[in-house]
Amino acid sequence: MNGLSDELLIDPAILRIAAPILLVIFLATLVIVVIKLIRGPSILDRMIANDVFLATLLCGLGAFIAATGRVDLLPVLLAVAALGFVGSVSVSRYVSRSDTSSPVVGETRSMAQAHTLSMAQRRDQEEAQRQRSSRAGSADGPDDAEAGRPAGAETVGPLFAEEQEQS
Amino acid sequence: MIKKKTRRPLWQIALPILLLTAVWIMLWDDLSVLNILTGVLLALFVTRFFYLPPVELSRRFNIFWAAVFLGWFTASMISASLHVAWLAVRPKGVSAGSVISVELHTRSDLLITMVSTVIGLIPGSIVIEADRAHSVIFVHVLDCSTDDEVEAAKSQVYRIENLLIRALGSAHDITTLNTWRKELGMPPVLPTRELQRKESRR
């Protein structure tokens, strides 16, 4: 930006402080996006990173246009904004079949909470029953512990429990 | 055999041409006679040869409610963007999300699409599936791990739909909305005198 000092729109004194800040922020953003592009566990992660990359490009180019007044770069902005989404849409349309499964009914968190709650209730009931029987002094069989189970606590088990490991 | 040619109303032919010419002029950054002329010619060419099925527009456009919708949308987008940005950098991170299903009252394609687009623009919600037959959309909401937050997300979708129906909805949509609102004990939405007359007659 030093060579274009006669075309700067913003006061150079302000720009001397603001420009390095902006450059550092954009650099950090792009480095993180490239890390995600390399590391992303699936192709969809990489397509999201691609979208973020293009949007950051738009922001950076917009900042440059605002600072230097180069209006001839606006069509670039227009083209990227209008056509930048085609990449991720076409890749997500053809995500390979080996990666997909039909949406299966697994155990969502609310179901898991209900499960643990009913298990905890059953455990408390058995505990109370055992304490009562030991206090009475008679060795009651397991059928009392069975009767101690609350009537409505149906354990909600997973239908097809497919454990998704995080890669 | 006399084939009756159905004439489309003038505004339905003129509106796309007007909009396309406006986009052409905005692209060229220059309001001159040549630009307007070429814009109209290109718009006619595009609408004639790349013909899309006509979108069923309702005859209503309420400027007041459109302005209210735009204001609410801008405020909501700003606050939700800051909230998501804060979720990204705070040390605790983000908790579980959820997929909610919302049954919309409208049956028109355009309105369902607009509701889905607005949901996709406001940070925190994405439409991942739509059941066109029953007008049900499935929305994935970020950081929604209590029942209160699920209810809040559903009510936000209903508010978007409410504002859009008031701005753009057809009379049928408004009638469906009013039936739902009456069930919940809310005052009905009565924009036109025609609907008020029908309502008072009932």
Added chain:
Amino acid sequence: MIADIFSIVFMIGGALLSLAASIGLLRFPDLMSRLHAGSKPQIFGLLLMMLAIAIQIPQWGPITTVFLVMTFQMMTSPIGTHMVGRAGYRTKRLRRSMLYQDELADAVARAELRDSSHRSSRTLPKDRS
């Protein structure tokens, strides 16, 4: 001078939102959450940048082009997000533990149940004895 300060503030705000989007992309544990983080703050960031351009270059030509850029981005970004979300929900990478309530899976289960009962009722021979 005031306009310069405003536009610098907008530019830094837009840059920080992009940074927040990429940090969220890195930190969130789930594909769907990363989708939210990666696309949403960017739209507001772009809006701030376009406001900065509009403040600095207040002529009609650039302002209409900037308005068109914003319109195109707001029209196409939800499409891309929806497609990736739809594909991402169906992959093996969806972590069920990150979903508190999943009404789409319930609807799919109901549909599958209806489908299988329909099919089984059709293939079983009618017992007329």
